[in-house]
Amino acid sequence: MTGDEAARGRSHAAPTARPAAAAAAHPVLLPVAAVVAGILSIAVGTSLSKGLFPRVGAEGTTALRVGFATLLLLAAWRPWRRALTRRDAAAVALYGIALGTMNLVFYLALRTIPFGIAVAIEFAGPLCVAALSSRRALDLVWIGLAVVGLGLLLPLGDASRGLDPAGLALAAAAGIGWALYIVFGQRAGRLRGPDSVALGSAIAAALVIPFGVAKAGTALLAPATLMAGLGVALLSSAVPYSLEMYALQRLPRQTFGVLLSIEPAVAALAGMAFLGESLVPLQWLAIGCVVAASIGSAASA
Template identity: 65%
Template sequence: MPARPDASDVALPILALVAGMVSIQSGAALAKELFPVVGAAGVTALRVGFSALILLAVWRPWRRGPERGDLGAIVLYGAALGLMNLLFYLALRTIPLGIAVAIEFTGPLAVALAGARRGIDFAWIGLAVLGLGLLLPLGDAPVLDPTGAALALGAGLCWAAYIVFGQRAGRAGGGRAVSLGMLVAAVVVAPVGIAQTGMELFTPATLATGLVIAVLSSALPYSLEMFALTRLPRPAFGVLMSLEPAVAALTALALLGERLTPVQGSAIGCIVAASAGITLAGRKPDKSKSEEDAAA
């Protein structure tokens, strides 16, 4: 009989995953405070640029380059990553962090629901649509900047593309593909940030803040997520990651003083529940298939 896992074996990866989410959203909050200095595009260039340097130093992909057939997927993956970051930060100029994350979360939700066939899958789709409808500036919904909401939706679309192309790019090796993809992302967004900000982007104080944002938003949370992913069952990992919009809202309240209306809070709750539900539903084995395997 296998030994029961110690409580710390479960608690530590859960704490690591939650800490990673708090780190990402703290980085986003710090980035938002830097907008008046270098703008959203400038902050994006700093975050992605420093993240690329950190990942390249860690993985050193030049030691074993990708196959020619993988280059296209890596370029598309990196372009989606860069545009996702840029559109998300542009959205943060006019809408609260928690709402931006919730709207952006529709991207991975769409990927997860792409193969929906069962009735319960469509129930989760309905719940996600309800949450999105409560957030978007439609009809008598609470006032939300339409441009910011559209940019967050665009970031969600890029997140979906990032997942699809990332799966293909992963054939080149996870860490190496991520580092090369981040390099492509930097090439995509850096010209936009430099054009908007000019030499102000390279002052010591701005560079130092950009480095902190990159560590909080990329290096630290990715490391914590990897620690958790290797120690938690995939369904548990997915459900916990579904909490990210709620974590973003709480972090924004604590660091930026952004308060949501009850309707907006309920909308985020709908999206969190839909994401957790589709994660669990997608991991549930098919009963007939299990019975066939057992009979075999």
């Protein structure tokens, strides 16, 4: 709007004002679209993954998801084509450990609390990243709104009644992993680019597969289970993590962190559609707060 008003006052600049504005918008719109597409993909994939819990448990499901995702990402990016320096290896290792831990404890949380609420609690991680990275007063407004929504879902709020405390604690632990995923992922992406996703996923797989084998054993090798695990890996890991790495390299850290707050709403809708989960009005209000924070952050990026 400001650029258009300025153009009206200077008629000679009018022919180039709109193309310039459109060109300036693309660097923000494309990574924002990548984050949204990744959120939709991971919501559907994670909803479907709960169907694997009775067969191989949360640990086995995590192993299948991360293991298959690693194979897909290695084939897509072929990171061995570039030499891995000691500095790169350290950055990728931290990214992979955060990625593996986040996946494992989040799936453990899904055993006892609804999908949408688990994501909302997990969002405490990126919320902290956004708060610590903020340099503008307007960012603090959106962060504050997200805090209100998160506070309604914590054990002190009425919306948390009837929720398993262990599940809430595991979701909070996943939030710590998510925060570290953002911080370490951004650094690894700057050093290695997109192939850091494949390398980080390989480290995550090495971390979580032993837990899956200990829990499920040979049940992991059943053909139907392997096919389901491959689908979950595509939707929940390979596609969204690649999209998020693209966005991490192009968005401010606080904007990326708060933008992800639409995920609880998407997860709650996916839980209703695929898992038959339902939320009380106060829980929907909490999710609405973080969604509003996300819209505000994206609009002011």
